[in-house]
Amino acid sequence: MTTCGDGRLTCDEETIDTIRERVLSDVSARAPFDAVTGNEDRVSDGAVSGDARATKTDREVAVSVTSLSKRFGDGADAVTAVDDVSFDAETGSIVGLLGPNGAGKTTLIKSVLGMVLPDEGTVEIRGIDVYDRPREAYTHVDAMLEGARNDYWRLTVRENLRYFATISGVDPDSVRDRHDRLLAQLGLAEKADVPVRDLSRGMKQKVSLASVLAGGATVVFLDEPTLGLDIESSRTLQRELRRLVEEEDLTVILSSHDMDVVETVCDRVLIMSAGKIIADDTVDSLLRETGLHCVQITSTDLDAQIVSTLRGQFDTFSANAREAGYQIEVTTDSDGLYALLALLRTSDVTLGRVRTVEPDLEDVFVDLTAGDRTPGER
Numbered sequence: 001m002t003t004c005g006d007g008r009l010t011c012d013e014e015t016i017d018t019i020r021e022r023v024l025s026d027v028s029a030r031a032p033f034d035a036v037t038g039n040e041d042r043v044s045d046g047a048v049s050g051d052a053r054a055t056k057t058d059r060e061v062a063v064s065v066t067s068l069s070k071r072f073g074d075g076a077d078a079v080t081a082v083d084d085v086s087f088d089a090e091t092g093s094i095v096g097l098l099g100p101n102g103a104g105k106t107t108l109i110k111s112v113l114g115m116v117l118p119d120e121g122t123v124e125i126r127g128i129d130v131y132d133r134p135r136e137a138y139t140h141v142d143a144m145l146e147g148a149r150n151d152y153w154r155l156t157v158r159e160n161l162r163y164f165a166t167i168s169g170v171d172p173d174s175v176r177d178r179h180d181r182l183l184a185q186l187g188l189a190e191k192a193d194v195p196v197r198d199l200s201r202g203m204k205q206k207v208s209l210a211s212v213l214a215g216g217a218t219v220v221f222l223d224e225p226t227l228g229l230d231i232e233s234s235r236t237l238q239r240e241l242r243r244l245v246e247e248e249d250l251t252v253i254l255s256s257h258d259m260d261v262v263e264t265v266c267d268r269v270l271i272m273s274a275g276k277i278i279a280d281d282t283v284d285s286l287l288r289e290t291g292l293h294c295v296q297i298t299s300t301d302l303d304a305q306i307v308s309t310l311r312g313q314f315d316t317f318s319a320n321a322r323e324a325g326y327q328i329e330v331t332t333d334s335d336g337l338y339a340l341l342a343l344l345r346t347s348d349v350t351l352g353r354v355r356t357v358e359p360d361l362e363d364v365f366v367d368l369t370a371g372d373r374t375p376g377e378r
């Protein structure tokens with residue numbers, strides 16, 4: 001068995017049967033895991049008790065990151081991937097992490113998970129410093145990185161859940177109820193005894209999510225959880241993730257390039273740019289306070305040259321050719337709106353149909369991160 005890039009255990013085909021035997025039949029093999037974690041929060045019926053479950057009214061902080069910085073390399077080649085980042089994630093919430101390529105999201109998540117050692121800063125999970133007391137802090141944590149998890153395709157869905165419960169230090173028999181509940185919540189109950197290799201992509205993704213939750217983690221990091229899913233499967237997973245957070249009082253940090261996913265499921269959004277957090281607010285507030293206007297203008301006077309000029313001036317711009325002219329959509333602030341109208345007027349464009357459209361998270365994101373360069377390019 002070896003450790004793969006995301007820190008998870010993986011194994012070759014020959015060891016599958018050994019795992020199956022060990023996980024499914026040898027009860028004594030499970031005892032050392034409990035002894036290792038010494039996890040007193042877990043109770044025998046599979047629920048998590050005591051301080052591991054906070055009621056919604058408590059709203060305790062599940063993850064607290066303070067002044068975290070991580071620099072790669074030295075001298076002129078140095079890259080500050082995470083630059084003095086602080087944020088809190090409350091219990092029972094989904095916090096979205098957005099940012100352009102190279103913004104520092106992965107480095108931030110890996111630093112919080114202890115997979116990358118930061119240069120400065122502290123991380124606490126449920127009040128426990130992860131660098132001082134890692135084993136205790138990470139008892140509550142699990143992660144799905146890069147849109148997938150190393151589920152074992154020759155094992156059935158339920159066998160995978162039992163396996164991942166075991167390696168996270170939980171007696172799989174003690175969490176059987178939780179596994180039943182997860183399978184039902186994710187629409188996998190009928191597939192419980194089917195080998196994962198025989199499932200569709202969407203189902204496999206759900207098994208990945210169920211595996212992350214199989215051991216009773218209450219703080220979960222999901223990186224691109226809907227990667228590669230069709231729209232329907234993605235929506236189902238989003239709906240079920242939301243339901244799980246509410247029913248199980250989970251805390252989820254979700255990183256994704258899919259704005260619709262973040263807008264739909266997240267209570268709060270952190271936007272990173274060049275290693276820093278440049279926005280930390282609810283989706284509603286970000287949309288309300290953006291100061292952006294999104295206008296759709298259709299005119300037979302719009303031609304390719306004007307469209308090209310506009311495209312060069314506005315970061316959030318789209319154009320669709322019509323039988324005659326174009327329909328353009330521009331998202332901009334008040335000054336940009338005046339500039340747009342002035343340009344159309346000087347170009348002798350008669351406004352045909354004008355509609356205002358609510359800006360969405362993608363518009364806000366592009367507006368806030370416009371001109372962002374990776375830290376290495378600064």
Ligand SMILES: Nc1ncnc2c1ncn2[C@@H]1O[C@H](COP(=O)(O)OP(=O)(O)OP(=O)(O)O)[C@@H](O)[C@H]1O
Nearest residue numbers: 072079081100101102103104105106107374375376
């Ligand atoms: N191990 C490393 N060594 C050197 N530089 C690194 C390393 N890991 C990340 N970086 C650099 O740190 C910066 C942030 O990278 P990171 O992968 O954290 O960004 P990201 O927001 O996750 O990007 P993406 O959306 O493309 O996955 C980038 O400039 C990247 O090249």
